[in-house]
Amino acid sequence: MNSLSGLWEKLLKFLDDEYDTNGRYYEHTEDFIDLDDYEKKCFDYLIEILNSKGKKIILFFDNFGQLFLDNLKEKEKRRLREILMQCNDIRIIGASAIVLQDLHDYSQPFYEFFQVVHLDGLSKEETYQLIERLQEGCEHKIDLKKNKGKIDTLAILTGGVIRTLMMVYEVLLDDQDGSALSDLELILDQVTPLYKHRIEDLPIQQRRIVDVIAKRWDAISAKEIATEIREDGKRMQTKLISAQLAQLEKNNVVEKKQTNTKNHLYQLKERFFNIWYLMRNGDRRDRRKVKWLTKFLEMWYDDEESIETFLERHILRLKSGGYNAKSALLLAEALADINKINPIILDNLMEATSAILNEDQRSQLNIGEKKLILAIKSYKDQDLKKAIYILEKTKEKINSHKLVLSFFYFLDKQIEKIGIELSALKNVDLEDLDFVKQLCILSKDPNLMIDVMSNSSKIEQKKKELAIGDVYFELGDYELAEKHYNKAVEFGEITPYKPLSTIYSYRGDDSYAEELLVSGLKEGVVEPSDVLEFYEFHLDKEPREKIREIVELMPKDDPYFNFYKGLDIFRSEKIKSKKFGEAKGYLEKALVDFDKIKVRDLRFTQLISNLLLFNIQIALDKIKLKEILERFEEAEIAPPFLKVHSAFGYILLGDYKRAFELMSLNQVIKDSIEFDGQRDNFNDTLLLFMAKNQHHLVFDLFSKNENLKEALKPTYYALMTLLKEEYPNEIIKMGEELTQPVSDILTKIEEMKEEYK
Known part of the structure; x- marks a missing residue:
């Protein structure tokens, strides 16, 4: 429908059908051809017929903006406005999935002309009634009473949009061979023109905001959105984000979720629109293509028993043959992210899925990575035996499998098996070095470290010697640690000042230990905080002046600067002095810094202790005192x-x-x-x-x-x-x-x- 005259022609044809005129009304428009006022003649003739019949017309327009209003010329829009204002014989009821800009633009003929009614999605109860009606006469039905939760899920997933709800219901409800997920792709293709238009009609800044919200899926704050958007290397201001969100909310693109603070949360209003966006704009690395499906399955199977029953049936279908491979891959990726599923069943699913995939699809599934994830998931669920079982039955174990399995063996007190796994490592690289080192320390066997290093060509000899030295050092064999550290120095590695300092301090040579740390500080390989820690805990007489010198050399953004600065003032001033309050300020800043880098060592204990004492003895500020006591309780290190x-x-x-x-x-x-x-x-x-x-x-x-x-x-x-x-x-x-x-x-x-x- 791309013109006003075309609309009148269409209505005349409708009246021909209604009154069975054999096309007489429409044919009459031939008399108006080539006249300058063709559209007006057609309209007048239409009204004449209506009056003769004592009828009026109500036009129901779906996609009123896209499929009609947007196609009219400016002159036609003004003409239609005039007709609707003056003629009582025609009324329009239009529907639109997007906000019509013509209705909100002061310069447009239809600015605030139509009465706008925002349609909410169906409620859960209304969705229930719709599904009940949809199932009438169907061979495959679900028990509505038993599956109330599933229907609620459909209402949530579709946002109660009837058209979407019906499509998704038909596709997902009865999936026997995996074809439903392929059909879903067709549905997404059907809605693409509508959704694509919805995105492209947005201003660029709003488009970028929608992109962030859609890819997050869960509701997100304006502040969180701001961290994701940059303009010319600068973060977008939160107040600007908030202004755009207000417009998006007004246009029914997003919905605001009220919180008990000023930081409200935002989500795409129509969840299926979010699904479309993830499926059409997501990438495999971020798993966005299956994120929505994961969420759906989590809601659909709302307890462990029901989802495991589904999985058992699904695995049988996979093994029976004929299951759609693409759908199987998509489902496997989605199900792997659901925490409530027994990892052993998930492991069986991965094996069954892998068996029906071609080589390219198998590489996409990356079953080795999935096995590792499942094992770690079992470990987090405190089922160590299950975690070990999954990794032991992995057919082609790579280094990461062997390393994690070794760690699990240590936890399970199967120390003798660690050596077998570490000895089987193939050419470890720097990325694995620290993990190997820790495993050798946990198993108290430095010889394992020597064996692993001798089998690796990817790591320089100096770094191998350093790593072996570290293992001996952590196990308390300072003599052999020093031997390997010295070898590392011979191969050109910077002197491991800090551990060597500890060794000499252990031998009672604090003077040389201090010299090593100060040299490392000058070389830039020892942190000022390490030297300060040495002064704090290793010398009988605290060299206050040296501490001050180092503190003044530290960058002001060093997490330990505020700590040592405050500590120095705290110790040197009288309790009632003004400087004592200054010390408290430094220590409170240090607490913020320590939180950022998650420091929970002896210095953190000192920090909390001093702040606690200050608030007890000096401030008597009950709010501050309560805060610091709560922090103390959280730390659990007192x-x-x-x-x-x-x-x-x-x-x-x-x-x-x-x-x-x-x-x-x-x-x-x-x-x-x-x-x-x-x-x-x-x-x-x-x-x-x-x-x-x-x-x-x-x-x-x-x-x-x-x-x-x-x-x-x-x-x-x-x-x-x-x-x-x-x-x-x-x-x-x-x-x-x-x-x-x-x-x-x-x-x-x-x-x-x-x-x-």
Whole structure:
């Protein structure tokens, strides 16, 4: 339908059929041929007939924009607008899968002319009714009551779009030979003109945004979209993304999913449009072509039993012959990504699928990679035996299979088998070197490393010597480690300063150990943080000036810069000074840096400890204190003395239960009795409990441990003084020599009441 006059001609033909005129109405238009007002004459004649019949016409237009409005000339659009405004005999109801720009462009004749009704997709209940109707008279039916979940899935997958729902239902519901997925390709071809037009009509920036959203499949935030789009080497601004998303939402291309924050999520509104995009614009490397199918199957078979039943039937069909190979390949790739499936069944599926594929398709399936994925998946599911079984029955094992299998043998305490797998490695390269090294260390056999290195031509001799040296080093054989490190140096490798430094420090030569690290620092192969760590933990007297010199040399974006800068100020300033607050600022920045690179070593413990102490002693900022305590709990690396600091913090927050739990830990109590420093911290925390009137919690701690009562006797009798009405006979046991210490403790408790209100 490409002209207004063509529309009137079409309607006249319709009336000829309706009133069985043998074509008289349409033939009458011959009288208007070659007249300048041909279209007007046809329209007037049409209205004349309608009036004579006492009828009106309602036109139902599918794809109203694409198949009609877009084809009209500007003059015809204005003429149609005039007709619709003045003539009551014709009304139009149009449908469009895309937003018509003519309706939103001020310069166009139909700007805000039509009443627009946005049609929502069918609900799950309405989808259920539609499927029920579709199945009437069908030979193959599904039990609607038992398969309510599957129907819900169809509603989700198609977005409730009836046309799409019917196509997908017919294709996927009864797939006996794998042809359904081939048929799906035909369906995608049918919708391609519509969807292609939908994409190409978008401005370029919106097109790029849709590309990111579609390929993610799951809902995504504006901020996440911004990280994927660059313009001239710069990331697209989030506020610009948000503005474009608002327009896409208005045009029904995307839907916004509200969150409880300002960062809402966005998804393509019509899920089948998303499927089409993935299938037509995805690439194999990113597995986008099967991502949608994976999601579908996960929803369709919503429990392990139902999907495994499907798989068993599917494997039988594969083995019976005649199954479509292309569909089998697509299904195998999709099913491999579903976590709820038993890996052994998936392994059987891969074998059965591989058997019906040609050589090219088999290479696409990459069964070796799939076997490795399945084995690792079993391991993650804590089924080590299953993981080992899958790799052991892999026919053509490559190096990655042997390495992972060796690791699984170690976990399963089959140490004797590790040597067999490592000895069978073929010409390992640098990429595998670290893994091999770790396996030799785990099996405590440096000779394995020597054997593997002797069979590799891809690795330089100097790197082989370094790797062998590393194995000896990790196993504590410093003499042989040094021997191989020196060989590496002879072959031209840069001196392994750090491990050699450790060796000399172990021998008591801290001076040469320091010299090695400083030389490595100058050469650029030792990190400043390594030297600083040495100063922190290896020398009796801390060389503060040297530490400061190195810290000042560090780049400001070095993750350890803020840590050591803050630590230095923290140690050198008085608690109440302004500089102490500056130190806290550096340490808080260091915490952010450590999170980025996932540092969880002794320095992280120091960092958390100092921040905790600062927030306890100085700031008394309860929000900050709560945050740092939560971080401390997450880290799960706190030694006993730091758990006491945590308990102190929880008391300040009023969480006496959690504080008591930490103080009750056996190791905390044991260390508090044995070590003077920790005993003081533990005692201060008990006094804070008492300052907060939590006397009975402290009494419980003393009651459960007689040794604690002996170690902190003055505090115990200070408690008994406060509880003398309940336990009048206990205070009598106190010796005269404790009178003053107990009095001092009671005074301190009163002071703490004021200090920690």
